[in-house]
Amino acid sequence: MQVELRDPNVIMKLSRLGSFHQSKLSFLRSFLKEFKDWEYKRDLFNLDEFGYGTVVYSFTKNDRVYSLICFANKLEKDERSDRVIATKWDAAFTLHDGVPTKKDIERLKNEVPKQEVGRLSYKELTLSRANKSVRIFNHVVESLSNGIQPDINLLSKVGYLYRTTAVYGSGKFGLADRFRIKNREEIYGPFRLEMMLVYLVRQFTFDQVNHVAKNKNPKKAVNLDPEICKNLGIGNSTGLGMAPFIVNHPTLLNNWIYARETALKKIREIKNIKTEDSDLFKICLKKSIKNITSWNTESEYQQNKIKALLNDLNIFINIIEKKFDFSKEFAFNEIYLWLEKNSGEECIEYVVSMMMEPYDNIINPLINTMSSEEEKYFNIPTNRTILELKNILEDKYSKILNIDFLKKENNQNFWFISKNKEEPRLADRFIENGSELEQPLAIARDIKKLYDLLSKFKNSLTIDRFLVNNSDLRHVVRRAFIIEKFPYSEIQDNLIGQSIVPIDMLRLKLSFFGALKFDPRSDKWLRICMFQGAPLPEQLKNYDDHWVYNSLN
Amino acid sequence: MKSLSEIETVSKRSSRAAGFSWGIAEEVGKNIRMLELFGLNGIKNLNYYFRARNKKNFEKINLISNENKISKIEFCPIIAGLNFLDQVRSLEILNEIKFEKIAYPLLFLPFASRASEVIGKKLELKIDNRAFLLNYNNSIYANSSNEDIIEIGNNVSIKFKENEDSFEESEWKELYKLSENTFVEESESSKVGGAGAELTDND
Numbered sequence: 001m002q003v004e005l006r007d008p009n010v011i012m013k014l015s016r017l018g019s020f021h022q023s024k025l026s027f028l029r030s031f032l033k034e035f036k037d038w039e040y041k042r043d044l045f046n047l048d049e050f051g052y053g054t055v056v057y058s059f060t061k062n063d064r065v066y067s068l069i070c071f072a073n074k075l076e077k078d079e080r081s082d083r084v085i086a087t088k089w090d091a092a093f094t095l096h097d098g099v100p101t102k103k104d105i106e107r108l109k110n111e112v113p114k115q116e117v118g119r120l121s122y123k124e125l126t127l128s129r130a131n132k133s134v135r136i137f138n139h140v141v142e143s144l145s146n147g148i149q150p151d152i153n154l155l156s157k158v159g160y161l162y163r164t165t166a167v168y169g170s171g172k173f174g175l176a177d178r179f180r181i182k183n184r185e186e187i188y189g190p191f192r193l194e195m196m197l198v199y200l201v202r203q204f205t206f207d208q209v210n211h212v213a214k215n216k217n218p219k220k221a222v223n224l225d226p227e228i229c230k231n232l233g234i235g236n237s238t239g240l241g242m243a244p245f246i247v248n249h250p251t252l253l254n255n256w257i258y259a260r261e262t263a264l265k266k267i268r269e270i271k272n273i274k275t276e277d278s279d280l281f282k283i284c285l286k287k288s289i290k291n292i293t294s295w296n297t298e299s300e301y302q303q304n305k306i307k308a309l310l311n312d313l314n315i316f317i318n319i320i321e322k323k324f325d326f327s328k329e330f331a332f333n334e335i336y337l338w339l340e341k342n343s344g345e346e347c348i349e350y351v352v353s354m355m356m357e358p359y360d361n362i363i364n365p366l367i368n369t370m371s372s373e374e375e376k377y378f379n380i381p382t383n384r385t386i387l388e389l390k391n392i393l394e395d396k397y398s399k400i401l402n403i404d405f406l407k408k409e410n411n412q413n414f415w416f417i418s419k420n421k422e423e424p425r426l427a428d429r430f431i432e433n434g435s436e437l438e439q440p441l442a443i444a445r446d447i448k449k450l451y452d453l454l455s456k457f458k459n460s461l462t463i464d465r466f467l468v469n470n471s472d473l474r475h476v477v478r479r480a481f482i483i484e485k486f487p488y489s490e491i492q493d494n495l496i497g498q499s500i501v502p503i504d505m506l507r508l509k510l511s512f513f514g515a516l517k518f519d520p521r522s523d524k525w526l527r528i529c530m531f532q533g534a535p536l537p538e539q540l541k542n543y544d545d546h547w548v549y550n551s552l553n
Numbered sequence: 554m555k556s557l558s559e560i561e562t563v564s565k566r567s568s569r570a571a572g573f574s575w576g577i578a579e580e581v582g583k584n585i586r587m588l589e590l591f592g593l594n595g596i597k598n599l600n601y602y603f604r605a606r607n608k609k610n611f612e613k614i615n616l617i618s619n620e621n622k623i624s625k626i627e628f629c630p631i632i633a634g635l636n637f638l639d640q641v642r643s644l645e646i647l648n649e650i651k652f653e654k655i656a657y658p659l660l661f662l663p664f665a666s667r668a669s670e671v672i673g674k675k676l677e678l679k680i681d682n683r684a685f686l687l688n689y690n691n692s693i694y695a696n697s698s699n700e701d702i703i704e705i706g707n708n709v710s711i712k713f714k715e716n717e718d719s720f721e722e723s724e725w726k727e728l729y730k731l732s733e734n735t736f737v738e739e740s741e742s743s744k745v746g747g748a749g750a751e752l753t754d755n756d
Contacts, residue, residue, distance in 0.1 A: 172556075172558065379667065440575035471573075471576055471635075474579075475576035478579070
């Protein structure tokens with residue numbers, strides 16, 4: 001039986017993309033898989049009694065070394081802010097390519113804590129900073145220094161000791177360009193070095209908290225129980241800075257979604273499901289419920305989504321346990337079709353992620369297809385005709401072409417780059433100034449404009465002639481020829497409409513990172529947790545790939 | 554040192570700020586990145602060009618022909634380059650394209666380099682006495698050192714090089730003969746067991 005890939009007009013709607021969950025394809029899981037047999041070391045631990053100073057960790061294999069350099073600094077209470085406009089942080093980090101010399105560390109000590117206003121070099125790969133969850137960090141120090149373990153219930157409510165507020169890579173602030181390292185096999189998957197940074201930062205938080213507790217009360221202090229460590233991750237506050245990324249990298253977006261869709265298609269096409277595979281699917285599904293019931297958020301929007309997800313999942317699990325027969329042919333296809341009929345988007349996508357768990361043979365080859373050589377698809381095929389372009393638009397943007405942009409609500413917002421922090425922002429064009437400096441993210445509006453204009457030209461005219469006097473639409477002409485080859489390269493929604501929920505864009509990206517517990521703090525930013533439940537570096541050589549579902553929280 | 558990613562982003566944004574559409578600004582961003590990667594002065598030339606553009610309204614050429622003459626002011630290198638790239642498939646039959654006066658012609662170069670890749674032919678770009686061989690957008694060979702700024706290219710020409718060998722057949726044969734010394738004489742039994750052996754191809 002052949003199953004069709006799912007329709008991009010359905011899957012690429014924002015509400016669906018904003019319902020994606022982590023899976024075996026997620027970058028933090030594929031990072032751990034890739035680096036599990038690398039040698040982990042703590043090369044330098046030079047902190048004072050309060051935990052301020054420099055620490056270096058490394059991963060090594062053969063001649064390749066990646067070193068995380070951490071700088072922990074004193075931060076006054078009134079200086080601590082998770083917002084991107086902050087200028088100081090509890091700790092700042094960079095991932096260095098190779099073994100840093102003393103000179104490198106001295107150079108980086110001056111630059112890394114400055115973050116966006118510092119300058120890095122081609123020898124640095126990623127850059128980040130993080131702030132303590134002060135309440136949790138202090139509680140852990142207090143407990144450990146008194147010889148007792150901290151309150152697990154309190155820890156589980158937060159899930160981490162530190163929150164990062166941005167992780168930069170790919171040439172930002174002088175960091176190495178991707179072209180310098182893209183041929184390294186160990187980083188074929190996207191964002192692998194960003195994941196490495198976050199993972200090692202997590203270890204730093206444990207080492208620092210143990211060190212501070214020990215110094216506070218050397219005789220009585222104990223180390224944080226490794227099992228508790230394992231169940232702590234790294235928090236992250238993410239705002240709109242991340243949203244335009246998925247619009248600005250259409251072939252990359254396609255490759256992420258295409259990998260997911262290909263996995264689902266292949267799983268639905270399995271004729272006979274092995275018992276061990278259906279058992280693993282059921283185990284992961286049931287265990288994962290803990291991740292939902294411990295999902296704390298004050299966002300009513302997310303609370304409703306969680307409630308609906310939990311409700312749908314309970315019904316689904318009941319059917320799987322009591323009525324469903326996995327010995328029938330194409331059982332996963334039947335499950336999928338049932339979900340489409342009976343469940344909401346959150347639940348459908350949740351179970352899709354779960355279906356991947358038993359199938360390393362399907363998932364592993366897809367992981368290396370998730371990067372993109374974007375330059376290859378940049379040139380516009382200008383020898384094509386207006387008719388061909390019109391056909392692409394009608395075929396690939398059919399829903400978009402029905403939007404009436406003369407209506408105020410469909411043209412309500414505009415995306416811009418803020419002057420103070422050079423960060424993407426969204427504003428109401430009828431209230432705020434600056435819409436003349438709009439970023440090219442109103443893809444739906446511009447595609448519609450292109451389509452309307454094309455009808456005024458001869459079908460046989462070639463694109464080079466059309467572009468001569470219509471360069472204002474060049475960016476969407478390019479996109480149209482990209483989507484022709486990459487069906488999942490475009491969000492099939494209006495990104496400037498009144499009803500846009502920008503966090504859906506963040507959620508999509510973060511789900512591919514492997515984040516858990518999305519906690520929207522508004523419609524424009526959210527908090528998440530990464531690596532909660534993940535093995536510690538010293539446990540990597542022999543770890544359970546389904547650790548995501550083994551968390552105690 | 555600035556990364557190529559920073560160079561591309563700033564070039565793109567500044568082009569938009571200078572009045573180009575986002576689609577053209579994206580092209581300029583890629584081009585300046587390419588120039589800097591190849592060791593040519595992209596950022597400097599773009600800066601000088603934008604400064605000059607504030608004072609002069611450079612001529613925009615739309616449809617490119619074999620002889621392109623200005624009416625008053627030099628051609629804008631970005632519009633000329635962009636239209637050359639877009640129209641290159643129909644231009645290659647002309648064998649040679651000439652432009653009279655292109656402002657800051659180094660900004661034209663990356664469009665021509667990309668055009669070389671699009672049509673799969675090497676291009677010879679001449680800017681007055683400077684010559685550049687553009688090799689399918691993979692490399693650039695130049696006969697002059699990387700000068701800071703070329704404000705005007707008075708005579709700019711582009712020749713489409715046919716995909717022909719750069720050597721004589723006799724030179725090839727000489728080298729091929731030498732390469733044969735790496736081959737081993739096959740035994741009779743080896744010939745019998747080779748692919749297709751003992752079969753008739755008339756089946």
